[in-house]
Amino acid sequence: xxxxxxxxxxxxxxxxxxxxxxxxxxxxxxxxxxxxxxxxxxxxxxxxxxxxxxxxxxxxxxxxxxxxxxxxxxxxxxxxxxxxxxxxxxxxxxxxxxxxxxxxxxxxxxxxxxxxxxxxxxxxxxxxxxxxxxxxxxxxxxxxxxxxxxxxxxxxxxxxxxxxxxxxxxxxxxxxxxxxxxxxxxxxxxxxxxxxxxxxxxxxxxxxxxxxxxxxxxxxxxxxxxxxxxxxxxxxxxxxxxxxxxxxxxxxxxxxxxxxxxxxxxxxxxxxxxxxxxxxxxxxxxxxxxxxxxxxxxxxx
Amino acid sequence: xxxxxxxxxxxxxxxxxxxxxxxxxxxxxxxxxxxxxxxxxxxxxxxxxxxxxxxxxxxxxxxxxxxxxxxxxxxxxxxxxxxxxxxxxxxxxxxxxxxxxxxxxxxxxxxxxxxxxxxxxxxxxxxxxxxxxxxxxxxxxxxxxxxxxxxxxxxxxxxxxxxxxxxxxxxxxxxxxxxxxxxxxxxxxxxxxxxxxxxxxxxxxxxxxxxxxxxxxxxxxxxxxxxxxxxxxxxxxxxxxxxxxxxxxxxxxxxxxxxxxxxxxxxxxxxxxxxxxxxxxxxxxxxxxxxxxxxxxxxxx
Numbered sequence: 001x002x003x004x005x006x007x008x009x010x011x012x013x014x015x016x017x018x019x020x021x022x023x024x025x026x027x028x029x030x031x032x033x034x035x036x037x038x039x040x041x042x043x044x045x046x047x048x049x050x051x052x053x054x055x056x057x058x059x060x061x062x063x064x065x066x067x068x069x070x071x072x073x074x075x076x077x078x079x080x081x082x083x084x085x086x087x088x089x090x091x092x093x094x095x096x097x098x099x100x101x102x103x104x105x106x107x108x109x110x111x112x113x114x115x116x117x118x119x120x121x122x123x124x125x126x127x128x129x130x131x132x133x134x135x136x137x138x139x140x141x142x143x144x145x146x147x148x149x150x151x152x153x154x155x156x157x158x159x160x161x162x163x164x165x166x167x168x169x170x171x172x173x174x175x176x177x178x179x180x181x182x183x184x185x186x187x188x189x190x191x192x193x194x195x196x197x198x199x200x201x202x203x204x205x206x207x208x209x210x211x212x213x214x215x216x217x218x219x220x221x222x223x224x225x226x227x228x229x230x231x232x233x234x235x236x237x238x239x240x241x242x243x244x245x246x247x248x249x250x251x252x253x254x255x256x257x258x259x260x261x262x263x264x265x266x267x268x269x270x271x272x273x274x275x276x277x278x279x280x281x282x283x284x285x286x287x288x289x290x291x292x293x294x295x296x297x298x299x300x301x
Numbered sequence: 302x303x304x305x306x307x308x309x310x311x312x313x314x315x316x317x318x319x320x321x322x323x324x325x326x327x328x329x330x331x332x333x334x335x336x337x338x339x340x341x342x343x344x345x346x347x348x349x350x351x352x353x354x355x356x357x358x359x360x361x362x363x364x365x366x367x368x369x370x371x372x373x374x375x376x377x378x379x380x381x382x383x384x385x386x387x388x389x390x391x392x393x394x395x396x397x398x399x400x401x402x403x404x405x406x407x408x409x410x411x412x413x414x415x416x417x418x419x420x421x422x423x424x425x426x427x428x429x430x431x432x433x434x435x436x437x438x439x440x441x442x443x444x445x446x447x448x449x450x451x452x453x454x455x456x457x458x459x460x461x462x463x464x465x466x467x468x469x470x471x472x473x474x475x476x477x478x479x480x481x482x483x484x485x486x487x488x489x490x491x492x493x494x495x496x497x498x499x500x501x502x503x504x505x506x507x508x509x510x511x512x513x514x515x516x517x518x519x520x521x522x523x524x525x526x527x528x529x530x531x532x533x534x535x536x537x538x539x540x541x542x543x544x545x546x547x548x549x550x551x552x553x554x555x556x557x558x559x560x561x562x563x564x565x566x567x568x569x570x571x572x573x574x575x576x577x578x579x580x581x582x583x584x585x586x587x588x589x590x591x592x593x594x595x596x597x598x599x600x601x602x
Binding site for chain 2: 028032033034036037038041084088091092093094111112113114116117119120121123124125127128131132134141142144145146148149152153155156157158161162164165166168169
């Protein structure tokens with residue numbers, strides 16, 4: 001398989017634009033009462049993000065024999081959850097970040113109280129939007145409830161939020177490789193897993209297919225995190241929209257700090273290889289997800 | 302109808318104990334990994350609350366011809382939402398409260414970052430728990446999705462969170478009666494409304510019945526808020542578990558500040574009368590909810 005980064009970047013951009021249009025539709029207008037929170041919600045969501053999670057929801061649907069249109073509300077909901085988690089992670093009591101992708105963080109613009117409420121509102125809106133997937137043709141309510149259940153589990157105290165708790169506990173102390181893997185699996189891997197599976201569940205994928213997607217998501221999460229750590233060492237601030245070297249300054253345990261850059265790159269490549277292997281049952285249908293894994297090795301932001 | 306406060310207090314206590322047993326079952330154990338968040342979640346939930354919202358979910362179910370057992374997960378979920386909102390409202394960036402019902406607030410015990418995550422985790426757990434209502438006999442998945450949709454709407458940026466935004470905006474300035482009514486309807490009324498309706502929807506109540514419950518919830522919310530304001534002036538600190546007079550110190554607009562104590566009491570009584578009128582279609586079946594409205598006039602905490 002030939003991987004063409006420019007061509008694939010354009011493919012991602014088309015999907016990102018489609019997701020942004022969908023989010024426009026499923027988020028309340030800025031002047032909805034009370035306006036300050038609805039402005040802040042849109043500020044937090046339209047932030048230049050790559051929309052990986054909604055794209056995954058839609059790919060899961062397609063691999064299950066459905067269409068991306070069928071799972072639009074679920075896809076938007078996964079992005080809302082991701083965006084709420086960024087707003088809360090950036091808060092002064094958490095990571096205390098002033099900038100994200102080159103723009104002032106939500107609490108810097110709207111104040112801390114409104115930022116807390118904006119995160120709460122996005123998380124709530126995510127579940128509201130999920131229930132609206134009922135309006136889509138060919139979606140079984142029992143499948144939808146199962147998908148909501150899986151997403152809630154992945155985003156909760158034994159999933160993404162649990163990962164954030166571990167991340168806070170890991171500040172200013174060295175953790176070992178096993179702890180680091182658990183932290184990343186919870187903090188980023190669980191939501192990738194839920195995204196792929198939710199779209200596939202809504203379109204009736206069987207358990208074998210769901211297990212293959214789960215394996216892909218696990219290795220994708222690893223590759224994504226390792227390259228994230230590498231970018232913090234070697235990336236360009238202008239492209240990342242945030243200062244590089246912050247992990248080292250904060251004495252965070254990362255792949256480069258545990259293994260060095262060279263070995264970290266190898267580990268990322270191995271994870272991507274595992275992604276490709278996981279997708280074999282789907283054949284050429286899974287080309288996009290294969291390329292998405294390869295893309296993590298080449299990303300610069 | 303004869304209202305006996307002692308007898309009814311015992312009736313509420315029996316239901317509260319039942320709700321507490323259910324919450325024990327639907328919340329993760331304290332030692333679930335990572336333990337700190339699961340300890341904090343239980344600290345935030347087992348706080349001596351009256352469990353009004355879950356009790357309302359169960360009453361809605363009974364009035365629809367169902368049973369309280371059928372709606373246990375939904376009932377627990379509504380309490381989780383209420384508890385998350387208290388944890389976030391108490392944060393330093395919000396109301397900055399050190400005590401709630403006589404106990405240190407969540408962020409005083411577990412730190413600010415963990416308190417933010419505890420609220421997030423409870424809100425997420427609420428939706429996870431709602432999906433589990435599918436396991437109950439006789440619950441239609443389409444009804445369950447509708448109930449989840451209504452609860453998410455009531456808890457979101459155009460419901461409870463919107464009310465909290467208005468409350469923050471109303472600090473240190475005088476608002477008029479119309480604004481005060483909107484604030485209270487959103488901040489407390491919406492969740493009462495969603496509680497009653499969610500239980501009723503799960504058990505198949507018709508639109509006419511749902512409209513009657515909605516009217517009750519609106520007037521109940523008013524009566525509840527007015528008596529809350531009165532208690533802040535006239536209540537006993539030992540029973541309330543918090544200092545009285547805080548509204549006046551914070552220059553908050555309240556019913557007593559707008560109308561004086563005497564007229565506020567009259568308004569509360571009128572709201573309770575409207576509650577009783579709303580329930581007439583249900584006849585004697587609705588005795589508990591009638592008494593619950595009368596109870597607000599006699600409560601001391």
